[in-house]
Amino acid sequence: MAAEDKCYLGFDLSTQQLKVTAIDDELKVISEFKMSFDEDLSEFGTSGGAEIQSDKLTVTAPVLMWVKAFDLVLEKMKNSKFDFTKVQSLSGSAQQHGSVYWKDGASDTMKNMPANRYLHYILESSFSVKDSPIWMDSSTSSECQNLEKAIGGPERLAEITGSRAYERFTGNQIAKIYKKYPQQYKDTERISLVSSFLATLFLGSYAAIDYSDGSGMNLLDIRRHVWSEKCLDACAPGLKEKLGNPMPSHAVLGTISPYLIERYGFNPDCKIVAFTGDNAGSMAGLRIEEGDIVVSLGTSDTVFFSVKDPKPAVDGHIFCNPVDCESYMALVCFKNGSLTRERIRDECANGSWDEFSKALKETTPGNSGYIGFYYDVLEITPAAIGIHRFAPENCKLHEFPKEVEIRALIEGQFMSKRLYAEALGFKLRKESKVLATGGASVNLDILQVLSDVFNSPVYTIKTSDSACLGSAFRAKQGPTGKAFRDVIKTGPEPKLVVRPSPESEKAYCVSRFQMLEHSIMHSCDMPE
Numbered sequence: 049m050a051a052e053d054k055c056y057l058g059f060d061l062s063t064q065q066l067k068v069t070a071i072d073d074e075l076k077v078i079s080e081f082k083m084s085f086d087e088d089l090s091e092f093g094t095s096g097g098a099e100i101q102s103d104k105l106t107v108t109a110p111v112l113m114w115v116k117a118f119d120l121v122l123e124k125m126k127n128s129k130f131d132f133t134k135v136q137s138l139s140g141s142a143q144q145h146g147s148v149y150w151k152d153g154a155s156d157t158m159k160n161m162p163a164n165r166y167l168h169y170i171l172e173s174s175f176s177v178k179d180s181p182i183w184m185d186s187s188t189s190s191e192c193q194n195l196e197k198a199i200g201g202p203e204r205l206a207e208i209t210g211s212r213a214y215e216r217f218t219g220n221q222i223a224k225i226y227k228k229y230p231q232q233y234k235d236t237e238r239i240s241l242v243s244s245f246l247a248t249l250f251l252g253s254y255a256a257i258d259y260s261d262g263s264g265m266n267l268l269d270i271r272r273h274v275w276s277e278k279c280l281d282a283c284a285p286g287l288k289e290k291l292g293n294p295m296p297s298h299a300v301l302g303t304i305s306p307y308l309i310e311r312y313g314f315n316p317d318c319k320i321v322a323f324t325g326d327n328a329g330s331m332a333g334l335r336i337e338e339g340d341i342v343v344s345l346g347t348s349d350t351v352f353f354s355v356k357d358p359k360p361a362v363d364g365h366i367f368c369n370p371v372d373c374e375s376y377m378a379l380v381c382f383k384n385g386s387l388t389r390e391r392i393r394d395e396c397a398n399g400s401w402d403e404f405s406k407a408l409k410e411t412t413p414g415n416s417g418y419i420g421f422y423y424d425v426l427e428i429t430p431a432a433i434g435i436h437r438f439a440p441e442n443c444k445l446h447e448f449p450k451e452v453e454i455r456a457l458i459e460g461q462f463m464s465k466r467l468y469a470e471a472l473g474f475k476l477r478k479e480s481k482v483l484a485t486g487g488a489s490v491n492l493d494i495l496q497v498l499s500d501v502f503n504s505p506v507y508t509i510k511t512s513d514s515a516c517l518g519s520a521f522r523a524k525q526g527p528t529g530k531a532f533r534d535v536i537k538t539g540p541e542p543k544l545v546v547r548p549s550p551e552s553e554k555a556y557c558v559s560r561f562q563m564l565e566h567s568i569m570h571s572c573d574m575p576e
């Protein structure tokens with residue numbers, strides 16, 4: 049087949065949407081499609097792709113909404129005359145930690161799927177838990193305590209799995225389902241991550257969990273690449289069988305399902321490469337080099353970098369690296385990301401990103417000493433809640449002028465990222481690049497603050513959907529057996545978008561920020 053007749057697909061099922069990017073054999077983007085959960089699937093009634101339950105801690109998403117989004121995005125491609133016969137291989141990524149519970153009999157249903165019916169009808173009764181727990185959930189504190197106790201403390205758990213027990217991590221979520229809904233757990237034949245669930249829809253049979261996304265479960269021994277028996281036993285009985293064996297992130301899991309060949313005209317040889325976490329997908333899309341750091345500004349904010357000799361800590365995570373078996377991916381996640389920026393935009397900038405940007409332009413690096421912490425919901429890093437504003441002399445204030453509030457939000461978010469990334473082992477070098485991605489990375493005024501706080505140049509790639517692009521790159525690489533960096537070396541390079549402003553070097557005092565953060569940790573009204 050001629051090079052111009054080949055293409056590769058990368059999907060991303062993130063918190064707010066399902067997106068797909070198609071690339072050609074030279075790694076150039078040829079088309080992009082997306083389905084937004086709130087807008088295109090409004091019948092499910094989600095807000096930002098999620099449902100917050102009445103306890104305010106349990107956060108879920110309807111699994112059938114994701115299946116319907118899958119149907120609709122493929123239909124959209126078909127309607128736009130996308131040529132499925134050209135797809136050589138595909139891969140994908142998804143929001144991390146969320147879990148999908150397949151009911152007894154679902155694998156039999158998948159063996160015989162009539163191509164004239166939508167998948168969301170065919171799989172209507174195939175899930176034992178209809179509302180999947182997602183990464184925003186923080187309802188499993190007692191399960192976390194149990195797990196840490198069973199394993200010998202948070203440090204020991206982090207040593208084995210890369211992270212101390214976190215509420216959103218899948219092992220703790222499964223433990224809650226087992227305790228609260230024992231019959232549903234019993235009726236479950238397979239548990240997928242959101243990433244391996246999406247891969248399953250393409251394969252038409254259960255897809256393995258990959259090592260990288262598997263690292264976000266508090267269940268995988270990240271050095272030996274096997275489930276930790278002790279962790280499994282501490283979470284729920286019979287769990288190993290329900291999870292299946294984990295696989296390398298570059299593994300070819302099989303070929304596309306007969307259902308999708310018949311319904312959309314996919315090439316029967318189209319290979320499915322293991323799906324992974326969205327941050328891992330972004331790492332693949334951004335061509336990160338040693339000394340670089342990625343700041344992802346999606347629904348969640350994350351900061352991550354590659355590390356050879358990881359030192360798991362009690363803040364932040366170590367995941368298996370999705371594109372380099374010799375190294376790891378260190379990541380810190382912040383729950384109050386884009387949705388908090390949107391709230392402040394609505395309250396202080398009339399709902400306009402342009403006005404929000406104007407406020408950033410009219411204020412100066414360091415915000416004349418005004419610092420704010422904005423935790424609308426219980427934050428992951430640090431575990432704090434509430435809005436806390438400080439004057440230059442460190443006394444607490446009830447409000448800031450609007451433009452000061454906007455800068456305080458953005459500076460506080462980025463100072464926190466720098467602080468926690470450095471605590472997890474990141475060392476800023478002279479040649480370090482900050483690679484920005486995610487929805488808010490289109491905003492150059494936000495990126496200017498990022499550049500100032502890290503005192504480093506900020507780079508982006510053409511698309512803010514780096515997870516889709518990285519997944520398409522991984523789709524191309526998986527079947528070749530070659531090193532990832534060799535396959536993508538001709539691909540597009542990140543471009544410089546902003547440099548730190550001259551006054552930024554002396555504008556930020558990280559130790560003062562840290563001291564104020566400690567003070568609020570002791571004053572926060574934490575939920576029960």
Ligand SMILES: Nc1ncnc2c1ncn2[C@@H]1O[C@H](COP(=O)(O)OP(=O)(O)O)[C@@H](O)[C@H]1O
Binds near residue numbers: 485486
């Ligand atoms: N111009 C902008 N400035 C700041 N933030 C923006 C801008 N455009 C979009 N966003 C933010 O991007 C977010 C979506 O990011 P995205 O990475 O697509 O989310 P996810 O992948 O988690 O579904 C929106 O919630 C919105 O707040």
Ligand SMILES: O=C(CO)[C@@H](O)[C@H](O)COP(=O)(O)O
Binds near residue numbers: 143
């Ligand atoms: O929990 C984490 C990472 O540990 C989140 O980053 C989720 O993976 C959600 O991703 P986005 O939808 O915000 O990109």
